[in-house]
Amino acid sequence: MKKPEMTEAILAAKAQKKLSWEQIADKAGVSPVFATSACLGQNSMPKEPADRLCAALGVPGEVSEALQAFPHKTWDKTVPTDPVIYRLYEIVGVYGETMKQLIGEKFGDGIMSAIDFSMTIEKQPDPKGDRVVVTMNGKFLPYKVF
Incomplete structure (x- = not known):
C-alpha cells in the first residue's frame, strides 16, 4: 500500500468512527501534530504506535506497514490557495x-x-x-x- 492509499483509508476510518486527531494520537501514544503528519504521509511512524493507531481505527495491517514506511516529502513550489x-x-x-x-x-x-x-x-x-x-x-x- 502506498502513502496516498494509506491516508485515504485512515481518513475514511477516522470519519466513520468520528474520532478527532487528538483522540487518534492519544490511542497511538504520540502527539496530535506527529500523528496527523504521519497519517497524511509526511512522516514515518514507529511500529508500536502505528499498530495502536490502526487497531483504534480498525484498519488492516497494511496501513500500519505504510505508516512505518519512509515518506517521499514533496510540496508544490506555487503559493497554495487553501x-x-x-x-x-x-x-x-x-x-x-x-x-x-x-x-x-x-x-x-x-x-x-x-x-x-x-x-x-x-x-x-x-x-x-x-x-x-x-x-x-x-x-x-x-x-x-x-
Missing part, C-alpha cells in the same frame, strides 16, 4: 526574514531543525475571538566550516 496554508506562507513571507535575523543574533549562523523538532497547536479563548497558538520547537543546527 486559506489556512496560504496564511502560513504569508506569515513566513512577512516575518521570515525577521525570524532569520533574530535567530542569527541569538544563535549564530545556522538553521532550526525540522528533524529534531516538535510542534503544538493550541486554542486560546479570547473575548475578541479565539486565538490560534502555534509553538515550533526545533534544535539549532549551526553551519559548519570545512
Whole structure:
C-alpha cells in the first residue's frame, strides 16, 4: 500500500468512527501534530504506535506497514490557495526574514531543525475571538566550516 492509499483509508476510518486527531494520537501514544503528519504521509511512524493507531481505527495491517514506511516529502513550489496554508506562507513571507535575523543574533549562523523538532497547536479563548497558538520547537543546527 502506498502513502496516498494509506491516508485515504485512515481518513475514511477516522470519519466513520468520528474520532478527532487528538483522540487518534492519544490511542497511538504520540502527539496530535506527529500523528496527523504521519497519517497524511509526511512522516514515518514507529511500529508500536502505528499498530495502536490502526487497531483504534480498525484498519488492516497494511496501513500500519505504510505508516512505518519512509515518506517521499514533496510540496508544490506555487503559493497554495487553501486559506489556512496560504496564511502560513504569508506569515513566513512577512516575518521570515525577521525570524532569520533574530535567530542569527541569538544563535549564530545556522538553521532550526525540522528533524529534531516538535510542534503544538493550541486554542486560546479570547473575548475578541479565539486565538490560534502555534509553538515550533526545533534544535539549532549551526553551519559548519570545512
